Amino acid sequence: MLKSLNRSLRVVSLSLACVLVATFTAPARAADVKPNVLFIAIDDLNDWVGVLDGHPQAHTPNIDRLAKRGVLFTRAYCAAPACNPSRAALMTGILPSTSGVYLNPNPWRQSPVLKNAVTIPQHFMAHGYRAIGSGKIYHGAYPDPASWDNYWPAKNQQRPPDPSPPNKPLNTLPNTRHFDWGPIDAKDADMGDVQVADWVIGKLTQEINKPTFLACGFYRPHLPWFVPRKYFNDLPLDGVQLPKVLKNDLDDVPPAGVKMARPQGDHARVTKANQWHRAVQAYLASVRFTDAQVGRVLDGLDASGKADHTIIVLWTDHGWNLGEKQHWRKFALWENTTRTPMIWVVPKGLSDKLVAGTKPGTRVDTPVSLTDIYPTLIDLCGLKPNKALQGQSLTPLLADANAKWDRPALTTHGRNNHALRSKHFRYIRYADGSEELYDHRNDPEEWTNVAGVAKYAKVKRELAKWLPKDNVPVMVKEKKSDKKVKKNNKKKTESGAKP
Numbered sequence: 001m002l003k004s005l006n007r008s009l010r011v012v013s014l015s016l017a018c019v020l021v022a023t024f025t026a027p028a029r030a031a032d033v034k035p036n037v038l039f040i041a042i043d044d045l046n047d048w049v050g051v052l053d054g055h056p057q058a059h060t061p062n063i064d065r066l067a068k069r070g071v072l073f074t075r076a077y078c079a080a081p082a083c084n085p086s087r088a089a090l091m092t093g094i095l096p097s098t099s100g101v102y103l104n105p106n107p108w109r110q111s112p113v114l115k116n117a118v119t120i121p122q123h124f125m126a127h128g129y130r131a132i133g134s135g136k137i138y139h140g141a142y143p144d145p146a147s148w149d150n151y152w153p154a155k156n157q158q159r160p161p162d163p164s165p166p167n168k169p170l171n172t173l174p175n176t177r178h179f180d181w182g183p184i185d186a187k188d189a190d191m192g193d194v195q196v197a198d199w200v201i202g203k204l205t206q207e208i209n210k211p212t213f214l215a216c217g218f219y220r221p222h223l224p225w226f227v228p229r230k231y232f233n234d235l236p237l238d239g240v241q242l243p244k245v246l247k248n249d250l251d252d253v254p255p256a257g258v259k260m261a262r263p264q265g266d267h268a269r270v271t272k273a274n275q276w277h278r279a280v281q282a283y284l285a286s287v288r289f290t291d292a293q294v295g296r297v298l299d300g301l302d303a304s305g306k307a308d309h310t311i312i313v314l315w316t317d318h319g320w321n322l323g324e325k326q327h328w329r330k331f332a333l334w335e336n337t338t339r340t341p342m343i344w345v346v347p348k349g350l351s352d353k354l355v356a357g358t359k360p361g362t363r364v365d366t367p368v369s370l371t372d373i374y375p376t377l378i379d380l381c382g383l384k385p386n387k388a389l390q391g392q393s394l395t396p397l398l399a400d401a402n403a404k405w406d407r408p409a410l411t412t413h414g415r416n417n418h419a420l421r422s423k424h425f426r427y428i429r430y431a432d433g434s435e436e437l438y439d440h441r442n443d444p445e446e447w448t449n450v451a452g453v454a455k456y457a458k459v460k461r462e463l464a465k466w467l468p469k470d471n472v473p474v475m476v477k478e479k480k481s482d483k484k485v486k487k488n489n490k491k492k493t494e495s496g497a498k499p
């Protein structure tokens with residue numbers, strides 16, 4: 001009797017306490033609460049995602065359900081079509097043409113412009129946040145310990161090793177290095193990205209008690225496309241569909257563009273070894289694997305009870321060609337190499353700038369840049385502005401998918417080679433002055449270069465106004481010592497446990 005009375009009293013006092021806590025922490029207005037940020041990066045994922053419809057066999061139920069929960073940008077473009085310059089620009093908000101960080105071998109923190117640049121997580125730390133993370137956020141060779149309070153596996157080693165098959169290369173290509181693919185007999189738990197997700201889920205459930213910027217960087221579908229066999233199961237080789245390709249597509253591309261495509265390189269090797277279908281199969285399988293990890297992290301967030309208090313942004317660092325224009329990888333200025341999935345979820349009442357939150361299932365078709373992520377986060381979380389930023393806040397588009405937006409999306413590959421993407425056009429201008437123009441109203445695959453057609457002169461002129469005025473020289477070159485560091489990092493991350 002006494003015991004049950006005690007229990008009742010405890011329940012009553014606990015309920016009272018809950019009411020009090022709820023009352024004390026309930027925000028008078030949105031700005032009183034600092035939202036958490038879950039910042040999910042995926043490496044080398046193009047538009048082969050269900051909601052972007054880039055490939056009929058793309059199967060990404062988890063990225064799709066995230067998109068349905070918030071706003072999907074269907075035309076988001078990288079600042080540079082390579083890991084290092086894209087990520088350096090995204091994380092600092094400063095364009096390659098301003099920083100001189102154009103390519104992968106440019107150690108970005110050595111650029112005089114970026115040396116003291118305040119990265120996104122640094123800006124959050126300066127505003128009372130804890131910045132933590134795991135996985136690939138910066139390019140592998142150039143992690144940034146200054147960006148984090150805590151990182152796993154370590155501030156200078158962003159990701160754990162991946163399993164590697166004993167009988168490489170699986171795709172039979174000579175001198176493949178990581179240009180290799182196929183199923184491996186590894187368990188999910190052996191995979192670096194699974195361990196990264198585990199760590200992030202652990203932090204979500206245990207430790208988000210103060211405003212936290214939590215980064216989660218997935219490495220697949222970056223090469224090599226080695227993922228556990230089960231992700232290949234529903235993709236029989238004889239049913240794999242190649243991307244849409246036009247024969248002789250490069251015939252109307254100027255030499256500067258053909259040089260980027262390198263048709264005698266990867267494409268010749270892949271087709272000669274009869275590996276095109278296997279490559280597409282392995283990329284699709286790698287995308288499925290990563291999508292599963294995204295799903296685990298989203299489930300972790302929901303189970304943590306913090307979802308209502310967390311802004312989510314998901315992005316990938318650039319697109320990828322798998323034989324379109326006889327081109328493979330990124331490193332070029334076309335739609336497929338520059339387009340990336342980008343998704344935002346802002347819960348209701350979290351942001352003064354977007355009190356209603358994002359409306360589930362919204363699609364924004366306006367072309368935007370990944371350099372817009374930084375100012376958007378500042379805007380949504382009510383942080384002080386960072387004057388160095390060159391992007392612009394996406395908040396107007398998050399609030400209204402049809403909001404006015406004049407600026408085309410800019411992508412730069414190497415010094416003074418640029419692409420501008422407007423609603424209907426892609427305009428490419430190479431350093432030697434040669435051009436491509438594609439009219440997406442009737443040419444979504446960018447097969448017909450209309451740069452020389454008189455009626456498009458005005459379109460080119462209007463777009464050219466948005467080309468950067470300054471194109472600083474390459475400011476940082478890879479040093480011998482960096483090459484050594486890179487080699488060691490590579491060893492650390494690729495020679496892991498054998499499956």
Ligand SMILES: [Ca+2]
Nearest residue numbers: 043044083317
């Ligand atoms: Ca990448």
Ligand SMILES: [Ca+2]
Nearest residue numbers: 249252447448
């Ligand atoms: Ca063509």
